[in-house]
Amino acid sequence: MYELHFAVPMAGAILCTSNIRHDSAMVSVLLRYSEAKVFFVDYKFVEVPRGALDLLYLTKTKLPRLVLVPTSQIPSHTVSISSTNFNSSTLDYESLRALGKPEFEIRRPKDESDPISLNYTSGTTSSPKGVVYSHRGAYLNSLAAILLNGMGPMPVYLWTVPMFHCNGWCLTWSVAAQGGTNVCMRNVSAKGIFDAISIHKVTHLGGAPTVLNMIVNALPSERKPLPFKVEVMTAAAPPPSQILFKMDELGFNVTHSYGLTETNGPGTVCTWKPEWDSLPPTEKARIKSRQGVYHLGLDEMDIKDPVTMKSVPSDVNTIGEVMFRGNTVMKGYLKNIKATEEAFKGRWFRSGDLGVKHPDGYIELKDRSKDIIISGGENIILEVAVVGRPDDHWGETPCAFVKLKEECNNANAEDIIKFCRDHLPHYMSPRTVIFEDLPKTSTGKTQKFVLKEKAKAMGSLTKMNDSKL
């Protein structure tokens, strides 16, 4: 996978990595959608690709050329990918490499904005969207990733982040650019992480909070003392205070980053300020849970009212949508002009994430816009929360629980739905609106699970044979 991050672009081709958690049906859809010409398959994961190729064969789709990548554990002669349905001509990875010439010519892109890779994101709709990265964007995000990971020359990077996620947050290229060493693991485990750090003197690693969780819950027998402070980049969700505290105790320095597949991975980082060092642990965790400031590869990141496109004030209260602009934002979605246009409406990339701005410019995410819809400039709504209502046809439809301002009690559900449809993509607009006080926890957070139960109890809005979809 790592070698192909260089070989494929240098051959003038486009890289599309596949999530190992996909099933055969999904892989077959993605292969067809991407029009993949060559399919590199790891010996360890032949079952799913075999099923995917079977499906392609059955739908009479031209099969991609197969290249099998051996592992040290599984000798090449013990594995075959042929099934009863097809007998594709395959090539061994090492045999393919042997066909190469040492003095090969690099196929440079004609234009720097030509695509370098394709990364699928499931998004909010059922069909996967192929996010297209350009050479220019990937180059700049790789440089930015070096900086936001605080990587000096010759880092030793442990791959706990999968390379099939946004090309490993672009760190596949960053590590090479800094002359670093890559340490890969077949299975991510606490013992494996501590062993790798101890043996290879790992300087950096990254991962979702689940990886941090795994580390802090390691058994004493699995732990090894760290050779120095190890840098850990986390993303996807803010790290909880207790985990941060324990990570720090173990000798890790955790940095919190935020981004999307559409921003080539990390777009912001909660850059730590020395004056925060002396704060109590819970306060530190509170600050570290912010998504921070945008990195040097971007032109701009802002939180805006999605309707008026005005920046929200830096008052920690006004919620808006996080929007990005700049080179490290994707070119668009493959073969999906409509979704691309929607995502870039107003000439900013709309993340779909909602958040607030702090007076120091750091942003903090609140809820996803698929959970909450704010009403733009119309100040008739005091509070709102949107949850999914089960639906026989759509799976779920948006259901809004609304508390109106005291003086606005004459608004009705139709008004709210019409307003939303006028200003938001259709699929984002609620189909059900319930007026009531929102249930809260003792600390003032909305009890979403209560609302979800209520929505579930309503049953499906559309019936299976309903033609009025």
Add this chain to the structure above:
Amino acid sequence: MYELHFAVPMAGAILCTSNIRHDSAMVSVLLRYSEAKVFFVDYKFVEVPRGALDLLYLTKTKLPRLVLVPTSQIPSHTVSISSTNFNSSTLDYESLRALGKPEFEIRRPKDESDPISLNYTSGTTSSPKGVVYSHRGAYLNSLAAILLNGMGPMPVYLWTVPMFHCNGWCLTWSVAAQGGTNVCMRNVSAKGIFDAISIHKVTHLGGAPTVLNMIVNALPSERKPLPFKVEVMTAAAPPPSQILFKMDELGFNVTHSYGLTETNGPGTVCTWKPEWDSLPPTEKARIKSRQGVYHLGLDEMDIKDPVTMKSVPSDVNTIGEVMFRGNTVMKGYLKNIKATEEAFKGRWFRSGDLGVKHPDGYIELKDRSKDIIISGGENIILEVAVVGRPDDHWGETPCAFVKLKEECNNANAEDIIKFCRDHLPHYMSPRTVIFEDLPKTSTGKTQKFVLKEKAKAMGSLTKMNDSKL
């Protein structure tokens, strides 16, 4: 100066910094050539600008608008820039700042390749050349400079490198990009450097070997213990082994970089490998004297035969010209198409520096091409050295001392001169060719001073009234 590195580009204007060592005549030439509209003058350096403005006035050139920048040492009311010849309307810097609006609009460049700054280089000819930097080039070189200086977040940078040299090697912008602190000094002195490091906890500084020399020769009373290892970037000439050794003893880590005004400052860096740590000091110094590998902002750097444009082999012996290609190479010379075309002949920027390639890809400069001319693909010459021969009209003309290969003794001076004129810019071609064995030192280096004495003894080639120039 630092603030203007941001204010001027953000106002949509182009920054042109002036070397404080220029005299009034030179400054007046540069002001006229640049068509400067606003001239920011430091109170401490009013004499030279006053003389320059006098000269502009005498040649009936429109004077630029003056803004005087006060210092804490010199109160504003004690200084006037008016002379007997003119009485330009001036504005105080702080008064100008007071005219600004906090909610100002940034004038973004229409195109990323629009100019951001102009840096004069004296070059090899007498007329100064204005090197034009683009926003794109300066941005990428600033990112590359962060990486090659090994700057983490929030560095503390001591300005021993003048900001009027290639915009401080682009570090003016790098330090801001990393959220750093700038420590400025009016006069660079050993005591000042040690004091600044101690007071401000300086993490990085840079300078020509003269700065390193100053540091290692500090009196014991001027020295202060360093708070940690301080990173020093040096350029312009390879640091001598003894200085490197002493710098290391004092707690500095010296990195060697190389570049030109035309490459936005640093273009290569001698990236240090851990396996070199255990080498003896002289061997370390020998390795550190290499100019290294090109940085991440460039597309490519190579050493090529200037005639055939073929890459020289990585054999440490074959000399070629160092050439650069990529975004961080200048746009061109202001109002000088001829010099620009010559510099970019063959679609590479020709540095005029000669060097060799090591098997590990690191380059090492040999002599300047103005000192040595190599003969390209024609293998009739065994050794050659070129020195300046005094000249009444030109100052100097190139004089070649040539040792032909054994089997090629039939070549004459006219052949060599014709060949050079056919393949090199006219001014680079020798006007005198002497065939003889080159004098050598015991270690095999050419004794250039002997050849220079010989050329001097020949006297001027052209006489004062010679019309055949």
